[in-house]
Amino acid sequence: MDPRWSRKPGRSANSGVRFLALKLPPFPGTKPVIGMIHVGALPGTSTSRQSLEMIVREAAQEAMAYRSAGIHGLMIENMHDTPYLKGGVGPEIVAAMTAVGLAVRKAAQLPTGIQILAGANHEALAAALAAGLDFIRAEGFAFAHVADEGLIEACAGPLLRERRAMGASGIRIWADIKKKHSSHAITADLEVGAAAHAVEFMRGDAVIITGDVTGDTPSLEDLTSVKQSTSLPILLGSGVSAGNLADYFALADGFIVGSSLKKDGDWRKGPDPARIRNFMDQHRALARKRP
Numbered sequence: 001m002d003p004r005w006s007r008k009p010g011r012s013a014n015s016g017v018r019f020l021a022l023k024l025p026p027f028p029g030t031k032p033v034i035g036m037i038h039v040g041a042l043p044g045t046s047t048s049r050q051s052l053e054m055i056v057r058e059a060a061q062e063a064m065a066y067r068s069a070g071i072h073g074l075m076i077e078n079m080h081d082t083p084y085l086k087g088g089v090g091p092e093i094v095a096a097m098t099a100v101g102l103a104v105r106k107a108a109q110l111p112t113g114i115q116i117l118a119g120a121n122h123e124a125l126a127a128a129l130a131a132g133l134d135f136i137r138a139e140g141f142a143f144a145h146v147a148d149e150g151l152i153e154a155c156a157g158p159l160l161r162e163r164r165a166m167g168a169s170g171i172r173i174w175a176d177i178k179k180k181h182s183s184h185a186i187t188a189d190l191e192v193g194a195a196a197h198a199v200e201f202m203r204g205d206a207v208i209i210t211g212d213v214t215g216d217t218p219s220l221e222d223l224t225s226v227k228q229s230t231s232l233p234i235l236l237g238s239g240v241s242a243g244n245l246a247d248y249f250a251l252a253d254g255f256i257v258g259s260s261l262k263k264d265g266d267w268r269k270g271p272d273p274a275r276i277r278n279f280m281d282q283h284r285a286l287a288r289k290r291p
Helices: 016-023 052-068 091-108 121-131 155-166 192-201 222-227 272-287
Strands: 033-038 073-076 114-116 135-138 145-147 151-152 172-176 206-209 234-236 254-257
Touching: 016 073, 052 073, 052 091, 052 172, 073 091, 091 121, 091 145, 114 121, 121 135, 121 155, 121 206, 135 151, 155 172, 192 222, 206 222, 206 272
Parallel strands: 033 073, 033 254, 073 114, 114 135, 135 172, 172 206, 206 234, 234 254
Antiparallel strands: 145 151
16 A cells, blocks of 8 residues: 555644644634535426525525524535536536525624535535635545445545635635445545545545444544544534534544434434534533543
8 A cells, every 4th residue: 555545643743723723714612513504406406496595595594593503613515406416516506506605604604614516526616715615525535435426536636726726725625534425445445544644645624524324423433543644623524413422522623513403303404493502502511621
């Protein structure tokens, strides 16, 4: 195996809070909680039923609900657009997600990110720049995997060059590793810590760890391996709830939370203020216990 991927540098004494601050947007709180807004099916997709105006309005309302409950940041994602295109989307999706991003950012006044499925990282970057967003969530940043849509190939080189050419260097790139809803047989000899180190080598800004599917909890063994292998911020991207937050709090640098903050714990439904408050109360209690 290439020695670049097998090296395990760990977190140096010079990383710490200042390093994380350089890699994460200025969230109002430590170990930020990022609430997911699963945008309604967009115009032109097979499941679209709403006007863009209604989709934008609903996303802004969700953003305000999250802010009122004390969330630290937001992320928008076109998860209802099934079945997804692979590796790119049309201009109608970019335009719609830009409109949603503008409305969400204006409504909540919180750091906001975007993901466009499936693997449409270049389009997400363009929408983030146009909407004034802070970060994108990227699939296939380093190494390839097989998703429902087919083979998703690594994109770090073209994506970072495009970010520079667009004048968008302030937009952070958070990269999924061993991504959910995917087969990783072609990288079965690559342990998750080495995948995280590759993201750092390829100049990503943070790594995201998930379970196997939406709502599944990440492996504590995987999280520990990643913690030992990279100095990048580590975010958990699925399965975190008020009930298990304590298990992950010491190891993770942030939490992207969707299903457990929604009504009935269902990602398809809107935010549940009581669930959000319960999660944030637990987060604050754990933060107070930190040394």
